[in-house]
Amino acid sequence: MSEVATRYPGLTRIVFSEEEIAARVRELGREIDASYPPDEELLMIGLLKGAFVFLSDLARAVKRASLTVDFLVAALYGEGMDPSREVRLLYDMGTPIEGRHVLLVEDIVDSGKTLNRIGDELKRRAPRSLEVCALLHKRLARELRYEPRWVGFEAPPDWLVGYGLDLGEQYRHLPFVAAIDPEDKRGF
Numbered sequence: 001m002s003e004v005a006t007r008y009p010g011l012t013r014i015v016f017s018e019e020e021i022a023a024r025v026r027e028l029g030r031e032i033d034a035s036y037p038p039d040e041e042l043l044m045i046g047l048l049k050g051a052f053v054f055l056s057d058l059a060r061a062v063k064r065a066s067l068t069v070d071f072l073v074a075a076l077y078g079e080g081m082d083p084s085r086e087v088r089l090l091y092d093m094g095t096p097i098e099g100r101h102v103l104l105v106e107d108i109v110d111s112g113k114t115l116n117r118i119g120d121e122l123k124r125r126a127p128r129s130l131e132v133c134a135l136l137h138k139r140l141a142r143e144l145r146y147e148p149r150w151v152g153f154e155a156p157p158d159w160l161v162g163y164g165l166d167l168g169e170q171y172r173h174l175p176f177v178a179a180i181d182p183e184d185k186r187g188f
């Protein structure tokens with residue numbers, strides 16, 4: 001049994017270690033910073049809850065004078081790849097985004113439903129630019145209207161937890177990304 005499985009029953013393996021994530025987040029921060037004019041403000045919008053850890057590290061890796069942060073809470077209702085699944089915006093920001101450089105920060109792109117829904121909503125508000133940065137991408141989505149410009153890692157098709165990602169609200173606090181034992185997932 002791996003060390004991680006002993007400490008956290010239900011996890012099978014570490015997929016991305018704390019060190020790997022930290023190194024990649026530093027790279028993403030540099031790339032993002034270099035992509036916007038240095039004297040212009042960047043508004044990072046995190047999709048809660050999943051993106052809370054990633055956004056806090058990413059924001060600190062973008063070394064520029066003017067950067068602001070806001071959040072949206074979205075939740076997906078329904079099962080699996082069912083096309084009737086619905087994304088609902090549970091909390092909206094108070095701040096207007098018209099004319100601003102918006103970077104939407106997402107934990108993981110799976111079916112792509114969340115990005116499509118939230119992307120359309122933000123675009124309607126006429127930002128100056130709209131880009132997406134996702135920590136993980138499963139590359140399963142069909143018809144993704146807002147393909148992330150920045151992706152941390154290509155993700156395996158497993159259910160992943162840690163670094164903000166949950167299974168039934170558990171495991172968000174893990175400093176690494178790990179895969180869940182599929183047997184264990186049935187309990188949720």
Ligand code: IMP
Nearest residue numbers: 050109110111112113114159160165166
């Ligand atoms: P999508 O709308 O199907 O792309 O799903 C996006 C949301 O589902 C993400 O923001 C996550 O919160 C959640 N999600 C998708 N895959 C995983 C996973 O492997 N682990 C944890 N959460 C996931």
Ligand code: MG
Nearest residue numbers: 048049050166
């Ligand atoms: Mg989620």
